Amino acid sequence: MRPGLNNLVEYTKAARFEKAGDKERLxxxxxxxxxxxxxxxxIGGIRMANPVTTGSGTFGFGPEYAPYVDLKRLGAITVKxxxxxxxxxxxxxxxxxxxxxxxxxxxxxxxxxxxxVQDHLPYLREIGTPVxxxxxxxxxxxxxxxxxxxxxxxxxxxxEVNISCPxxxxxxxQFGTDPVMAAEVIGAVRASTQLPVIAKLSPNVTxxxxxxxxxxxxxxxxxxxxxxxxxxxxxxxxxxxxxxxxMGGLSGPAIKPVAVRMVWQVAQAVDLPIIGMxxxxxxxxxxxxxxxxATGVAVGTANFVNPRATVEVIEGITTYCVKNGIKDIxxxxxxxxxx
Amino acid sequence: MFSCSAxxxxxxxxxxxxxxxxxxxxxxxQRARPGQFVHVRCGDTWDxxxxxxxxxxxxxxEAGTLSLLYRVVGRGTExxxxxxxxxxxxxxxxxxxxxxxxxxxxxxxxxxxxxxPLLPLVQVLIRQGIQVTVLLGARSQEGLxxxxxxxxxxxxxxxxxxxxxxxxxxxxxxxxxxxLESYSSVNPGEEAKRDICVYACGPVPMLSAIWQICQSGQxxxxxxxxxxxxxxxxxxxxxxxxxxxxxxxxxxxxxPAQFGVDAALTSQDWKYARVCVEGPVFWGKEVILDATRPE
Numbered sequence: 001m002r003p004g005l006n007n008l009v010e011y012t013k014a015a016r017f018e019k020a021g022d023k024e025r026l027x028x029x030x031x032x033x034x035x036x037x038x039x040x041x042x043i044g045g046i047r048m049a050n051p052v053t054t055g056s057g058t059f060g061f062g063p064e065y066a067p068y069v070d071l072k073r074l075g076a077i078t079v080k081x082x083x084x085x086x087x088x089x090x091x092x093x094x095x096x097x098x099x100x101x102x103x104x105x106x107x108x109x110x111x112x113x114x115x116x117v118q119d120h121l122p123y124l125r126e127i128g129t130p131v132x133x134x135x136x137x138x139x140x141x142x143x144x145x146x147x148x149x150x151x152x153x154x155x156x157x158x159x160e161v162n163i164s165c166p167x168x169x170x171x172x173x174q175f176g177t178d179p180v181m182a183a184e185v186i187g188a189v190r191a192s193t194q195l196p197v198i199a200k201l202s203p204n205v206t207x208x209x210x211x212x213x214x215x216x217x218x219x220x221x222x223x224x225x226x227x228x229x230x231x232x233x234x235x236x237x238x239x240x241x242x243x244x245x246x247m248g249g250l251s252g253p254a255i256k257p258v259a260v261r262m263v264w265q266v267a268q269a270v271d272l273p274i275i276g277m278x279x280x281x282x283x284x285x286x287x288x289x290x291x292x293x294a295t296g297v298a299v300g301t302a303n304f305v306n307p308r309a310t311v312e313v314i315e316g317i318t319t320y321c322v323k324n325g326i327k328d329i330x331x332x333x334x335x336x337x338x339x
Numbered sequence: 340m341f342s343c344s345a346x347x348x349x350x351x352x353x354x355x356x357x358x359x360x361x362x363x364x365x366x367x368x369q370r371a372r373p374g375q376f377v378h379v380r381c382g383d384t385w386d387x388x389x390x391x392x393x394x395x396x397x398x399x400x401e402a403g404t405l406s407l408l409y410r411v412v413g414r415g416t417e418x419x420x421x422x423x424x425x426x427x428x429x430x431x432x433x434x435x436x437x438x439x440x441x442x443x444x445x446x447x448x449x450x451x452x453x454x455x456p457l458l459p460l461v462q463v464l465i466r467q468g469i470q471v472t473v474l475l476g477a478r479s480q481e482g483l484x485x486x487x488x489x490x491x492x493x494x495x496x497x498x499x500x501x502x503x504x505x506x507x508x509x510x511x512x513x514x515x516x517x518x519l520e521s522y523s524s525v526n527p528g529e530e531a532k533r534d535i536c537v538y539a540c541g542p543v544p545m546l547s548a549i550w551q552i553c554q555s556g557q558x559x560x561x562x563x564x565x566x567x568x569x570x571x572x573x574x575x576x577x578x579x580x581x582x583x584x585x586x587x588x589x590x591x592x593x594x595p596a597q598f599g600v601d602a603a604l605t606s607q608d609w610k611y612a613r614v615c616v617e618g619p620v621f622w623g624k625e626v627i628l629d630a631t632r633p634e
Contacts, residue, residue: 058574059574060570060573065574067572068340089576092566094567094577095568097388097415100388101388102388104569106576106577109576109579301388305385305389
């Protein structure tokens with residue numbers, strides 16, 4: 001054993017194993033300053049204690065991350081895409097790592113809206129953090145039916161309408177890349193719920209602003225930007241596509257610049273709050289989206305790499321505000337083009 | 340379950356592409372059970388991005404250490420192999436469902452790097468007073484891993500290599516058949532089959548062959564599976580495998596006619612289970628392996 005290593009061994013053994021959440025980054029004086037920073041935001045009527053939620057499909061239904069994160073601390077929890085009927089999902093391989101990112105083609109595996117309401121919603125209600133349910137469907141009617149069901153059960157703060165999933169044969173991206181169909185879906189959901197409706201847009205379009213304007217007119221209360229970018233990978237050994245679904249959605253730090261650009265464009269053109277997402281892994285990433293015009297941010301793929309990424313982003317945003325004399329996070333929204 | 344920075348105590352190069360990494364994590368070592376895994380970061384940058392799931396090869400709660408036997412297969416594990424003692428390992432775990440200890444006699448079968456989760460299993464089985472036979476297999480002598488460690492236990496160890504450069508020429512499947520024959524000659528009758536359990540980890544074709552033998556002989560079997568993994572905690576649904584849907588004990592009717600040939604199964608007969616949470620260890624009778632998938 002290397003000299004000095006033994007001291008480290010003794011130190012590690014003696015130390016109580018801290019749950020990383022106990023780690024206090026700010027000094028005693030700054031803690032009271034941090035408490036005075038307003039992090040609360042409102043997104044389409046959803047009141048969040050801070051701007052941070054989770055990327056749908058990266059956080060399960062919540063309990064999966066409970067050993068690592070105090071779920072009460074999140075601004076909201078956005079859960080896995082839910083459809084009217086249960087979905088098996090795609091065959092494996094469902095994911096492949098790519099430079100600074102990954103492709104996924106899960107195929108919306110989910111237990112269906114009834115099982116969600118019975119088996120998962122009670123747990124989520126207990127936490128008290130606003131729950132945003134991502135919804136998907138094969139047809140406009142299915143979207144409306146899921147939205148209607150979730151509106152009557154209580155405990156759901158808002159619906160994120162997934163018109164951008166690249167991994168299913170029907171629905172999903174078909175709706176998200178055609179402005180007319182996108183508006184039709186959002187209109188149908190709007191008509192079947194009183195809950196806030198968030199349209200999750202696909203980046204796989206030429207004109208993201210036109211898509212955003214379309215769903216805004218159809219009655220969306222907010223926008224989620226962006227879903228994954230359609231991509232693929234080929235295994236040079238087998239000379240075949242890696243994913244069983246052939247194509248999949250690209251996520252992770254690799255897509256962040258694309259996402260920031262789209263938030264920047266849409267925020268200036270459309271008067272709806274935006275939840276920015278796409279490669280957010282650090283507080284600085286999240287701040288970039290806020291400065292570009294996002295009111296909320298979602299941490300997605302980064303949860304896989306760092307299960308505490310969400311709370312670290314919240315802590316880091318707080319520290320940034322304290323250090324820079326920002327009293328209210330809302331002042332930073334769109335700063336990059338507003339000031 | 341913990342997520343922490345653990346101190347690396349040792350990084351040994353065993354062969355050209357196999358390493359044994361030992362790290363200090365007292366609480367994790369106390370909770371860890373054979374068959375469980377940990378999810379490790381291979382560096383501190385975003386590329387390569389994802390963690391790598393690695394089986395626990397050594398569990399020593401007294402020393403507070405855990406060790407990982409792994410093969411360098413890509414950029415992530417290559418990065419991992421460059422970490423050295425005194426550095427930190429970002430690690431989550433212990434994760435997943437490990438092996439269940441049953442019966443009075445155990446046959447533990449490892450192929451290639453598949454031996455990794457089996458060493459702590461053998462140690463615990465022996466401590467429980469269960470009689471253990473270990474069957475190790477590889478293409479040739481160079482591919483045999485950890486055989487000395489298994490030989491140090493009280494288990495009886497048999498080795499097969501495809502090319503006969505070490506042990507018997509053949510496969511672990513041949514060894515299993517022989518072992519089961521001698522077991523049933525000493526312990527005749529259907530009842531005796533409940534006192535034995537086969538545990539296996541290795542390449543899918545090997546697992547398929549073992550599955551077939553155990554299925555036809557009605558021998559309890561536990562398999563440790565591997566799949567491309569994302570989160571490691573059951574959230575992302577990337578690492579799934581197919582398991583039979585059992586309803587009202589009618590599962591006998593729904594057994595696939597032949598292993599690996601499951602075209603007759605409809606989605607009502609099976610569902611996807613998460614390898615990271617419901618596994619990585621599954622009962623042979625519940626899992627449907629895809630034998631046709633290339634390695």
